[in-house]
Amino acid sequence: MKRALLIVLVLMVVAFGVYAGGTAEKETESVVLRALIRPDEGGNVQKYADIFEAETGIRVEVDFVGWAEIHDKSISTLSAGGGGYDIIFVPSANVVEFTSVGDFEALNNMISSGEKADWLQPVLDLYTREGDLVAMPWYSGGAHMVYNKEILDKAGVDPEKIVTWNDFKDACKKIKAAELLKYVYTPTAKYPGNFYYAWGSMVASSGESFFDAAGKPVFDKGSAVLDSLKLVSEGTKEGLFDPAAIAMDDYEALIQFGSGDTAFMMNSTWSATQAYRNADLSKVTGKVGYMLIPGWKSEPRSGGFLYAGGLGILKSSRYKEEAKQFLTLLTSADAQKHHAIEGANLPTRVALFEDKEIDSSWAGYKALTAQLSYGSFLPQYSWFEEWRQATSGVVQKTIAGNITPEKAFDLILENARKAQ
């Protein structure tokens, strides 16, 4: 009996020893960097990981986690002390969250003060927390207004003349009157994230802020929040905007626009590009035009929300210097150029905005980059996500006509106070 127990125990110890020994052996053999990144950037990461391995002998193992899960996976990983990862993808929407949960290495020495001017300043600012650069700016993007040239031509609408949201609404009326479409535009509102490319960007295009530096609501002093609520409410009531927007997300809006069922689409850089060049998602390829997002006044022109992707190194990483080497390569001008051409992501290095190679391979590149100079990033407060969640429900109710824009405004203000 005792022998049987002893055998079980010995087997367990041997199994553990083999596993531990195997791991230790592997670790002494070569340095392996582990990264947690979303698969959308897979091609770019893989290419430069291979180059990096060929140059340094350091292997980069990447866990690609989809957009829907990467936030939760990152939070769990960071809260558990890093989970053995060296590099973590940090989306612009989650900089505060991620840096609150995890400990990131300061990357200040990766961009010297003399080099700072080479990088997109708002993105650098976004990834700088309490004076430290917490992630290397990798790519950028934002909300864009896209239109179907053919429909606008037929309706006699000149996109150059659409400067304000009132102009936009008039253009929608003209298209509707020409009986070319059932609905002209879809202000997506299914998920809180749709805030980026619909109602939220309408507000941001005013140049007004939702909150001040201390996080106190200041939108009640301006008119953009109420004006934007009125626009989505009235536009839907008048049959210009699709009421199904309440149940549609960015991707579904891309499919709708790509099917030629709407004349305008406000969406991400990626979606704006796919509408033009991806025949699997769009039947209107080649008929797509880009314009600046309308504002609430003629001048100064403003813009919607911007986004960015950064790559941070965890303090728990055993190979910080090697990870820095890899990030230097992955955020180099060459890698960003590849990322822009292949992945439809805008760069974070200023010089690349004038790059002829990207411009010639990416239709509308100039128009899309022009939008970046007008946009702004989401406010960075710890409670912002909670407020955005609550606000999305209010916007849905407004589009559905269940509450008035005035009532919605009060609720959004109340939510802001509660969230804090």
Add this chain to the structure above:
Amino acid sequence: MTNTSVKRKQELKLALGLVLPALIIMAAVNLYPLIYSFVISLRDYDFHGDKSYPFCGLENYIYIFEDVRFWRSLGITLIFTAGAVTLEIGLALMCALALNRKFRGQGALRVIALLPWAIPPVVNGILWKWILNPRYGALNGLLMQLGVIDEYIVWLGSPSLAMLMVILTDVWKETPFIMLLLLAALQSVPSYLYDAAKIDGAGAFRTFKEVTLALIRPALFVALSLRTIWALKSFDLIYALTQGGPSNSTEVLGYYTYQKSFVSLHMGRGAAAAYIMTFIVLLIVIFYQKAVYQDVEY
């Protein structure tokens, strides 16, 4: 000590030794997180805080009980659970009774009927997201072609309709499992009991009530308990299909817990909400056990 008792003791030790590794693993992956999450629920475990996570007693539980959103989520969860489980049990029973009869293609039909259950919950949610798409969804297309509707319906656009759709999606996926359980129970009912009921002059309804239903009651209890537990802690389907919307009308307790943990990043409140949910599940199962479960003798 006799030889037999020594042998029994040795066997017991061997058995214990053999199950010990499994027990250790179970304790590590189940018991430890259970205890640790309870500890978290008693601390101010807020990732936005200073990371000292001090002990705060029952504060997180009090916060949850005072949160209007929690009570609304609880109400939504109960509606979802009652709707989904009732429909699933009813439909599954009907299907099981039908499939319990002998007919050609019975085997193939049983396999086909099980297919929805084999689909992972998140995939099911994404699948239905496209079926219910207000502009390109198959459901609108089908109903339009059949002449049932003359305008596309925004299935996930209004609170009540969205809840109905979430329930139907859950029913589509989960009914086959209940059907399988009930079918197995039906096949264990001895045929002579039906013959006896016939001789006694019992009608179809009485035979169903006194023989079929009575004898499959333990299986019904298992099905009802399991489905209620699963429905009460539903998360994946809601996450993939509606993310609690529109206007939080499908925000079930599982999603509320997720929001507290991964959106508000207050793990203490999230853990407290999860424990409250567990307690509610426990109460309902105890109620079921008393109300439904009975030993059957025949």
